[in-house]
Every structure is written in structure tokens, then in C-alpha cells.
Amino acid sequence: xxxxxxxxxxxxxxxxxxxxxxxxxDALRQRVLADLGEKDAxxxxxxxxxxxxxxxLGRALFYLPPAWPLAVxxxxxxxxxxxxEIGHNVMHGQYDWMGDPHLNSRIYDWDNVCxxxxxxxxxxxxxxxFTNILGxxxxxGYGILRMDEDQKWHPYYLGNPxxxxxxxxxxEWGVAMHDLEVENIVKGxxxxxxNKALHAGIMRxxxxxxxxxxxxxxxxxxxxxxxxxxxxAAANLVRNVWAFNxxxxxxxxxxxxxxxxxxxxxxxxxxxxxxxxxxxQVLGSANISGGPxxxxxxxNLSHQIEHHLFPDLPAKRYPEIAGEVRExxxxxxxxxxxxxxxxxxxxxxxxxxxxxxxxxxxxTSPEPDAVRPLAA
Amino acid sequence: MTxxxxxxxxxxxxxxxxxxxxxxxxxxxxxxxxxxxxxxRVVSVHRETETPGAPVATLTVQPTATWRGHRxxxxxxxxxxxxxxxRRMTRCFxxxxxASGAGEAFTLTIRSHAEGQxxxxxxxxxxxxxxxxxxxxxSFTLPVSPATPGIDPxxxxxxxxxxxxxxxxxxxxxxxxxDGRAGRPVTFLHYARSAEDQIFAGELERIAxxxxxxxxxxxxxxxxxxxxxxxxxxxxxxxTDTWACGPAGMIELVRAAYADNPRLRLxxxxxxxxxxxxxxxxxxxxxxxxxxxxxxxxxxxQAEEAGLSPVFGCRMGICFSCTARxxxxxxxxxxxxxxxxxxxxxxxxxxxxxxxxxxxxL
Numbered sequence: 001x002x003x004x005x006x007x008x009x010x011x012x013x014x015x016x017x018x019x020x021x022x023x024x025x026d027a028l029r030q031r032v033l034a035d036l037g038e039k040d041a042x043x044x045x046x047x048x049x050x051x052x053x054x055x056x057l058g059r060a061l062f063y064l065p066p067a068w069p070l071a072v073x074x075x076x077x078x079x080x081x082x083x084x085e086i087g088h089n090v091m092h093g094q095y096d097w098m099g100d101p102h103l104n105s106r107i108y109d110w111d112n113v114c115x116x117x118x119x120x121x122x123x124x125x126x127x128x129x130f131t132n133i134l135g136x137x138x139x140x141g142y143g144i145l146r147m148d149e150d151q152k153w154h155p156y157y158l159g160n161p162x163x164x165x166x167x168x169x170x171x172e173w174g175v176a177m178h179d180l181e182v183e184n185i186v187k188g189x190x191x192x193x194x195n196k197a198l199h200a201g202i203m204r205x206x207x208x209x210x211x212x213x214x215x216x217x218x219x220x221x222x223x224x225x226x227x228x229x230x231x232x233a234a235a236n237l238v239r240n241v242w243a244f245n246x247x248x249x250x251x252x253x254x255x256x257x258x259x260x261x262x263x264x265x266x267x268x269x270x271x272x273x274x275x276x277x278x279x280x281q282v283l284g285s286a287n288i289s290g291g292p293x294x295x296x297x298x299x300n301l302s303h304q305i306e307h308h309l310f311p312d313l314p315a316k317r318y319p320e321i322a323g324e325v326r327e328x329x330x331x332x333x334x335x336x337x338x339x340x341x342x343x344x345x346x347x348x349x350x351x352x353x354x355x356x357x358x359x360x361x362x363x364t365s366p367e368p369d370a371v372r373p374l375a376a
Numbered sequence: 377m378t379x380x381x382x383x384x385x386x387x388x389x390x391x392x393x394x395x396x397x398x399x400x401x402x403x404x405x406x407x408x409x410x411x412x413x414x415x416x417r418v419v420s421v422h423r424e425t426e427t428p429g430a431p432v433a434t435l436t437v438q439p440t441a442t443w444r445g446h447r448x449x450x451x452x453x454x455x456x457x458x459x460x461x462x463r464r465m466t467r468c469f470x471x472x473x474x475a476s477g478a479g480e481a482f483t484l485t486i487r488s489h490a491e492g493q494x495x496x497x498x499x500x501x502x503x504x505x506x507x508x509x510x511x512x513x514x515s516f517t518l519p520v521s522p523a524t525p526g527i528d529p530x531x532x533x534x535x536x537x538x539x540x541x542x543x544x545x546x547x548x549x550x551x552x553x554x555d556g557r558a559g560r561p562v563t564f565l566h567y568a569r570s571a572e573d574q575i576f577a578g579e580l581e582r583i584a585x586x587x588x589x590x591x592x593x594x595x596x597x598x599x600x601x602x603x604x605x606x607x608x609x610x611x612x613x614x615x616t617d618t619w620a621c622g623p624a625g626m627i628e629l630v631r632a633a634y635a636d637n638p639r640l641r642l643x644x645x646x647x648x649x650x651x652x653x654x655x656x657x658x659x660x661x662x663x664x665x666x667x668x669x670x671x672x673x674x675x676x677x678q679a680e681e682a683g684l685s686p687v688f689g690c691r692m693g694i695c696f697s698c699t700a701r702x703x704x705x706x707x708x709x710x711x712x713x714x715x716x717x718x719x720x721x722x723x724x725x726x727x728x729x730x731x732x733x734x735x736x737x738l
Contacts, residue, residue: 026711033712041462052396082395093696096722099455099464102400105696106722111395125689125697212391277692311694 022275054078076238084299114176132284143183160356171240249344250304255337281308287338384411410440414509433499446512448548449541455508470540474547516643518545535622603633657732675725693727705734
């Protein structure tokens, strides 16, 4: 496949450099793996406990109508923690080594309308293996948005900002629908029949989630049913908006790059070398800087680069190794993109709007809004 | 109680307690409360033998009300959180007590092994120790009971700790009123290292002396199973329903004596994994009943070469799509070099290569 990319990557490394880079990353991974133990187990169990306290608090405060905003805040925080620091990370297999069925990727299914089984396929396998490869990674624009110059413009994309807004509001539904690959059905590369198997799973999960948040818990508050109903919807909305923003800052701010399939066939056997895979994960991801609480509430996806390098290491380890990862990247001249939330959000919003329009002809200058690696 | 457990198991409660599940919250209140999971508490520990390096103890376990009972001869998976370790260890142990009903206590008779972290801990366990259990499993069971008398005699051939499932069967028969009048003689042939190492010695003696149509033959030391002796003790052994359980060497001899006789039922003790440095041994795909010579490549590749098509994703150890259960043997993680010999362990087959003999559920 030959694509005339409109961008150039920061720097091409020689195969030897890529190999050495991969070895350093492997060694780092090895060191963390060897150190996994009680503190990791205590950490995730502590987070689960905290999340459950917040959930109980939120659900209970709905019995006190004046405390409604507090109830929504507690429940929102609980849902964010559950989806991001617990669900996402547990379902990545980060805690499988503990042998505890409750925290096992094969068993855990998060508080989200997207069935865990389907998410694990599209996220753990497709997105994490083919990160930012155009035509392979369906997380580039989620099949709805134009998030890269190399996606051909079409008048449909004039709605880019609107679609992004709707995706943000209905994010968990977007994640659930993601696996149906509607865009590929429109294109004719996927048959409707292939979705049949997924429908039952999605409907079962949607029913369970709706039963819980929109029937049972509101009903348990008796006459306060409408308030609780609205409160649960609000908490789901807050979680949607937060998750969308964190995730869009992970791969789409200026500085995060995309790849063609041809670029990812550098190995002698025509497959991608391990070094290049690591290289692509760094260049395709962007971090968000912030304090410890911010990192926890983002499920440590604020360390998107570390997460993409080592998706199966417990997320709390990412901040610990970030300095070293960055140092290694800098030594090889590999751009390590990071910035505070507001900067990254602004950069993403700008990209969404800019790509709604057709490309300006013969743009020669580099992207003006490129975020240069910031000092830590 | 039943109303409560019906409620606890309902879809309504499942939805309300998702994603962690009702058992997670119940165990927060009381570890012995459960709606689906099975847990148990060690009630008492009784030393059977003091064999140096390999003592044997019988643990009485009180399971949660979710325990559905067991048939004589079955085993249970025991998950243990060892102090100071974040990794829960899970091992299988045969149940040594007579068939149990729902929620009823049972016993495990365990021999401590030098390398067996779980068995070593359990033999010295304190009463009150919490165990994470499975339901009873296994088809090495006794289908007969005094309620279904017949004319067929029964034969048990056991070696070492392989006596436990057979003991459960004999105890069940005797408890349920099996006696000489049933017209089915029972023969119990057991091989132990020494008289001092004999598990259940006192009880076996009692069973042998009682008028119950059960004959007990104990063999010690260098005595190994041989067909001639069996023929002398049970002339029509090939027409006798037989349960054999013990170490691999003994099982091989019994198997040879019976050829492919369907009356023989076997339970093999998993031998300790043999660690070798080179790619050797056999890789067995249990579900598809295939065996290949281990080439040293990751199991996924070897399975594909054998014509199987296991589910896979990234093929580089990050996505966990290919996770499968290894039931026996040692594997080496080709990325980290770490080796693991745990039985019944979930492994990523795309990055796990067998070290010596290995059995995978594929």
C-alpha cells in the first residue's frame, strides 16, 4: 500500500537504533514485571474500595433531595474511577497475575453499556496492536470523525465538530456501537450478518445497565424516582464527557502521529520489528501532565505513552517509569509529546475543526500548532 | 435462608451490584457469605503421618452454603492467598471424606511437598484459614450405592496419596450401609512407601477386620504393582470395575495389565514438572486430543502447525485474546524468560513455549 503522507515523521531511526531502543524498552518492562507484588495488589484493591465508597455515598445521597448535586458528584467520580482506573486496566489483563477472579480480564465486565468481551477485541487487540496505523486502527476518528490529514476529505466531514460533540455526550454508546463497524458496512467491506453475533451481547449489556441506573436504583428511592433517574443520567453524562476528553487527548493532539501499513513492515520477514512497534506506540500517543489525583481519575491514561508501550503493566506503574521512558526517547531523538490538559484539549478541538474543511493546497510548512516536548 | 439466597442470586441483585457482583459485597461483610462463589474455612487440621519432608494432614473444611456437595472420588480446586504474596495459588486436591451434601463439611488429605508452596502451607494451616474453592469436579467417581445393589465386585488400586479418592468411595459405601449381604466384594489394594507413611492406617485396619466384605491388602517399600499378584488376589480382575489412582509409574503398570479394558477408571497424579533446558518432550492439546513433539516454539505456533486454529490477537503478548489453560508442565515466557510450572494455569499461548512435556486445553 502506497500512501503519499502529508507529514513526515520526526526522525527515522536505523534498524540497529530501533533494535537497541526496543531492547531498552524490553529491559524496562522486565524490571517492572519482576517487581510486581503486594503493593500493586493493595493499590488496586484500595481503589476498588474507594470507588465502592463513592458509589454507596452517591446512591444514598439521592434520598436527600437537597444533596442532589453532591450525589451526582460522588456517583460521577465512582463511575469515572470504575471505568478508567479499574475497568479499563483490569480488562487489559494488568492484574491477571494476581490469580484473583474478581480482578481478572477474562471475568471482569465494567459499568458501561459496551460489553467487556467486545471491547477487549476492538481495544486490546485491534487498537493496541495497530495503534495509529491508518486503515487498521479504527480508533482514529472512531469511524465517524476525520482526525488525520491522510483520511480523505468528504463533505460529510463538515459536521466533524458536531459529530465530536455528540460522540462526547453519548460516549459509552459510541464505544458500544464501535464494534459494529458501521462505517465498514456503509463502505461495503463488512456484511451486516457479521454483526448478528454482537447484537445479543450488546442488548444484554444495555438491558442490565438500563435496569440498574434507570429502573432499579430510581425505584429504590420511591417518590424521588425522577430525581434519582436524572441524577444517574447526569453521572453517566459526566463520565462520558470526562472519558471522551481524556481519550481524545491520548492520540489526537498535535505531535501524535499516524503511520501507513507500509511503514510498519520494517522487519526482515515483512512484519513489524519489535523496536518499530515500540517506536510507533511512542509517536502515536500523547501524555497529559497533571497531579496525582488527576492521573488516578484518568485511569493513568494521562500516561498514554507508557500505557501503549506496556498495556499489560499495572497502570499505577506508568507515572513511576515515565521519567525513564522519556529519557530513553530523548536519547534516540524520538518525540515524547506531553502537555497540560487545557493545551491538549485545545489542540484536539482545533484539529477537529480544521479537518472538517478540505485541506489547504500545497501546505509546506510544518503544523503550526505542534507541541514541542515540554520540560518535565 | 433459601429466600435470601434466591434473592441474592436474582438478576435484580446482579444488576444492582454490578460490576463487582453480589459475592464481592457479601464477602466484605462476612467471608462465609456467598451467593455464587464457594469459599471454605479450615475447621480443624489432623496430622496423619509425620514422614520427614512429606508429612500428611487431613483438613476438615466447612464450605459456604453455595457448596453443592460432592460425589465420592471427586476433587476440588483450592485457591489460597499466602501471607505476603499477592498471587493467589490454586491447586487441585481430592476429597477424602464420604460423599457430601450441599453445604456439608468435607475433608482434604494433603501431603506436603518440598516445592509445593500450597501443600506445605495447608499441612500446617491454622483453623480459621479461608480457602477459595470451586465446586467439586471430576468424573473419577463411584456410580454405585447400596440403593443399587448388583453382583459386580469392586476393586481399588492406589499408590501413596492416591488413596484419597478411593478412601472417599469406600467411606461412602460403608457409611451408606454397604455390607457383605450386598453380594459385591470390595478389594482395596494399596501401595505405600512404608508402614509409618501409611495414611488412614487405623481406619484401614478397622475396615479390614470388620465383617463388611471389604478386603484390604497393603504393600510397603519396594513392592510395586504387578499383574501376577493382582491375578492372585482378584482372579477375575478384568471383569471387575476398577478404580486406580496413584503416581504415573504405577498407573502405567495398571494400564498395561488391563490393556484397553473399559472397566478400568484412572486418575493420574500430576507428576512434578520436569525442567529441561532444551526443546524436548511432547506438547499435548487435550481438547483436540493431539500430541506433537515439542519444537520449542510458542504454543500458538505449534498448535497452528498441528492444524489447530486457536483464537489469537496481537501475537506479541499484549492483548490476552489467546489465553488458554495449561493443565500440566512448564512453560517459558519467550519475552521475559520467566518459567512457570503451576498446574491449571492460564497462559498467553502466543508468548509461552513449552519446556519439556506440557498439556494445554486446546
